[in-house]
Amino acid sequence: MLLADQNRIQFAMGVHNHQPVGNWDRVIEDGYQHSYLPFIDVLERHPGVQMSIHYAGHLLAWLGRHHPEFLERIRAMVARGQLEIVTGPYYEPVLGIVPDDDKIGQIRHLTQAVHRATGYEAQGMWLTGRIWEPHLAKPIAEAGVRHVVLDDTHFRAAGLRGPELFGYYQTEEQGAELSVFAISRQLRAMIPFHPPEKVIDYLRSHATPDGSRLALFFDDGEKFGGWPNTYKPVYIDGWLDRFFGLIEEHRDWITSTTVQGYREAHKPWGRLYLPTCANLEMQAWALPPEQTTLFEEARANVDPRYVEFLRGGYWRHFLIKYPESNQMHKKMLRVASQVKAAAGVEQAVPVGAPASVVDTLTEAREALWRGQSNDPYWHGVYGGIYLNHLRAANYGALLQAETRCDRLRHGDGEFCELEVTDFDRDGSVEALVSTRTQNLYLTPGYGGALFEHDYKPRHINLLDTMARRPEAYHAKISRAIHAQELVNLAPTAIGERVVTKESGLERLLHYDWYRRLSLLDHFIHPDTRLETFHNMSYGEQGDFINQPYELSTREGDHGVIIRLVRDGHVWVGPEFWPIRVEKQILVPREGAGFVADYTITNLWDRPLEVGFGVEFNLNMHSADSPACSFFSETGRHIEPLGLAAMAQEESIAEIGVRNAAEDFEVHFAWSEPATLWRFPIETVSRSEAGFERVYQSSVLFPHWRLALSASGSWSCRVEQQVKSL
Numbered sequence: 001m002l003l004a005d006q007n008r009i010q011f012a013m014g015v016h017n018h019q020p021v022g023n024w025d026r027v028i029e030d031g032y033q034h035s036y037l038p039f040i041d042v043l044e045r046h047p048g049v050q051m052s053i054h055y056a057g058h059l060l061a062w063l064g065r066h067h068p069e070f071l072e073r074i075r076a077m078v079a080r081g082q083l084e085i086v087t088g089p090y091y092e093p094v095l096g097i098v099p100d101d102d103k104i105g106q107i108r109h110l111t112q113a114v115h116r117a118t119g120y121e122a123q124g125m126w127l128t129g130r131i132w133e134p135h136l137a138k139p140i141a142e143a144g145v146r147h148v149v150l151d152d153t154h155f156r157a158a159g160l161r162g163p164e165l166f167g168y169y170q171t172e173e174q175g176a177e178l179s180v181f182a183i184s185r186q187l188r189a190m191i192p193f194h195p196p197e198k199v200i201d202y203l204r205s206h207a208t209p210d211g212s213r214l215a216l217f218f219d220d221g222e223k224f225g226g227w228p229n230t231y232k233p234v235y236i237d238g239w240l241d242r243f244f245g246l247i248e249e250h251r252d253w254i255t256s257t258t259v260q261g262y263r264e265a266h267k268p269w270g271r272l273y274l275p276t277c278a279n280l281e282m283q284a285w286a287l288p289p290e291q292t293t294l295f296e297e298a299r300a301n302v303d304p305r306y307v308e309f310l311r312g313g314y315w316r317h318f319l320i321k322y323p324e325s326n327q328m329h330k331k332m333l334r335v336a337s338q339v340k341a342a343a344g345v346e347q348a349v350p351v352g353a354p355a356s357v358v359d360t361l362t363e364a365r366e367a368l369w370r371g372q373s374n375d376p377y378w379h380g381v382y383g384g385i386y387l388n389h390l391r392a393a394n395y396g397a398l399l400q401a402e403t404r405c406d407r408l409r410h411g412d413g414e415f416c417e418l419e420v421t422d423f424d425r426d427g428s429v430e431a432l433v434s435t436r437t438q439n440l441y442l443t444p445g446y447g448g449a450l451f452e453h454d455y456k457p458r459h460i461n462l463l464d465t466m467a468r469r470p471e472a473y474h475a476k477i478s479r480a481i482h483a484q485e486l487v488n489l490a491p492t493a494i495g496e497r498v499v500t501k502e503s504g505l506e507r508l509l510h511y512d513w514y515r516r517l518s519l520l521d522h523f524i525h526p527d528t529r530l531e532t533f534h535n536m537s538y539g540e541q542g543d544f545i546n547q548p549y550e551l552s553t554r555e556g557d558h559g560v561i562i563r564l565v566r567d568g569h570v571w572v573g574p575e576f577w578p579i580r581v582e583k584q585i586l587v588p589r590e591g592a593g594f595v596a597d598y599t600i601t602n603l604w605d606r607p608l609e610v611g612f613g614v615e616f617n618l619n620m621h622s623a624d625s626p627a628c629s630f631f632s633e634t635g636r637h638i639e640p641l642g643l644a645a646m647a648q649e650e651s652i653a654e655i656g657v658r659n660a661a662e663d664f665e666v667h668f669a670w671s672e673p674a675t676l677w678r679f680p681i682e683t684v685s686r687s688e689a690g691f692e693r694v695y696q697s698s699v700l701f702p703h704w705r706l707a708l709s710a711s712g713s714w715s716c717r718v719e720q721q722v723k724s725l
Helices: 025-044 057-066 068-079 100-118 132-143 151-159 185-190 196-206 231-236 238-249 259-265 280-285 289-301 315-321 325-350 357-371 389-408 472-479 530-533
Strands: 009-017 051-055 083-086 124-126 147-151 168-173 177-183 214-220 254-257 416-421 430-435 437-442 449-456 520-524 551-556 557-574 575-590 591-601 608-618 628-631 647-659 665-687 691-710 713-724
Touching: 009 196, 009 259, 009 557, 009 647, 025 057, 025 068, 025 196, 025 231, 051 057, 051 151, 057 100, 068 083, 068 100, 083 100, 083 124, 083 259, 083 416, 083 608, 100 132, 100 416, 100 551, 132 177, 147 151, 147 259, 151 177, 151 325, 177 185, 177 259, 177 325, 185 196, 214 259, 214 280, 214 575, 231 238, 231 280, 238 254, 259 575, 259 691, 280 289, 289 472, 289 591, 315 575, 315 647, 325 357, 325 389, 325 449, 357 389, 389 691, 416 449, 416 551, 430 557, 430 575, 437 575, 437 591, 449 608, 520 575, 520 691, 530 665, 557 628, 591 691, 608 665, 608 713
Parallel strands: 009 051, 009 214, 009 254, 051 083, 124 147, 147 177
Antiparallel strands: 168 177, 416 430, 430 437, 437 449, 520 608, 551 557, 557 575, 575 591, 591 713, 608 691, 628 647, 647 665, 665 691, 665 713
């Protein structure tokens, strides 16, 4: 043990505990039993170790419902000065992409919840994903936060090196002040994957005579038992117990503190402005797949003196990389504006009015905040946007907020509203129809397709789909090992794991060249088969799928009529044949669904034979559940009934898809009998436990072989109806 007059250092350890909105109770309970609970069990045995802990708001609420005795233990540790509880945005949005009112509101919401649950007045904050943008300092400070912890990557991007990273700095935005602390990259890599003694050696190597340096570790709490293959070494083998024991044993030169405790005892090391930045892993994930690989190769091969100058991607590029993420984000902004507008209703309520209006607005705002949860907006090592139950949770919350705003504006009556606006902020307009029971959003600029279909009674977006896209990690699948083989392997950082949940996933690596929407108009080569259409090796003969249509709209007595027309072409042998597709869509004032009247016109003076079909996509949330199945209202035999199968039906004019678990069904019909192909869209994505297949949507593709005379046309009515069971 060192003498008291030798070098000393301050050490702050923090953990961030998070569960995505929409995660299953059994998964959260598993995290509690294997990470949150045993961590506190160990910490209680070491009163000489101080800690900073963050619980996401929805996890804190879950703990209060399911394990109130756990929060009582946290409250007791706060009372004896062992714990700092850290605040943050309640539902953990990426703060940079939500409205400022919601930034401040969510942070204050969690600060109040922390105080109610633990008695702690939180002044420090965990920033979701450590995704920093300079303008955030102002709303964070206005929410009552005094300090925030960020990766040292952010500080290195501002030019700091070595000893300059062992303190904290003051930043400001428009005069609003905020303290910023640098999390040690080395400690994040070492804890809990290296022997505890190695961590102590690292602290010793950076200790100084005045003992003013702060070595800060702050990382995911799930690293301690929640990540695969970590529970045994951390708890059964005693890693955490030994580490805390060493901190206490060396208390003559290691001062265990909290982030807030250090800030209150020391002045900032100066003023600093941090650039827009995220952690290194996020910088790689935000890039296009081929650039992710190049970025990782560059960091591995460049001279160490220059590696800190390499910068990867910007988090907001996820809104470009995944159009589905951008769509969810713009939906969130649209609902946020509706909630803000509804607040005017509350202000106009006279004194003594029923509290139901205020309650409805409060519920709408809370649901909006749930829909801002970050997980399904991006993807890296974790499942993120590829996990359809997380996307469904966000969309469900946004639709709950929207239906409450509908109630404030329209009461319980019917309404039908049409808006032509640039929904996705790409410079082209979309047609948005909203009624009491549904939303239908169509994009003239992309195939005249239907890109969102919300069934409001069940708060479900039926077109919450994902296209199959290449990911940088797909190249690693062939050398991945099965998860069951990991049992006896040493723990490792989660980003280094190459594991698969099932064999043969490489055979599912098919990539879509267009988004999985509905009312997509295909002209297919005569040789196209179900299998080739599924795996994207077929021949598309038309230029309609992702090309612009002309839009016109009108409102009638029974609903809204949207007309979409494109004069395009079809390749027939060596000739590029002119052809027109017109679809007139009626969205009714009442009920849920639509009718689309199609007319295909041959614009040349010669006869034409061509294959034409309309693609529908439908996310039923599970392909394997027995609650989800196909059916026929006319009694036609459908085989197989499950959504996981690829199947072909001949001369069929209708089919239904039922989700008994969520109590709704969708029925399709077309006036001309067709050949129907149906199959699931499944992606191969990466999660904490390894590579896995994930169901994204069910494709229904009725198609016909058309024989068009010179200047002749063909017509067909296509219907989609949704109802509760």
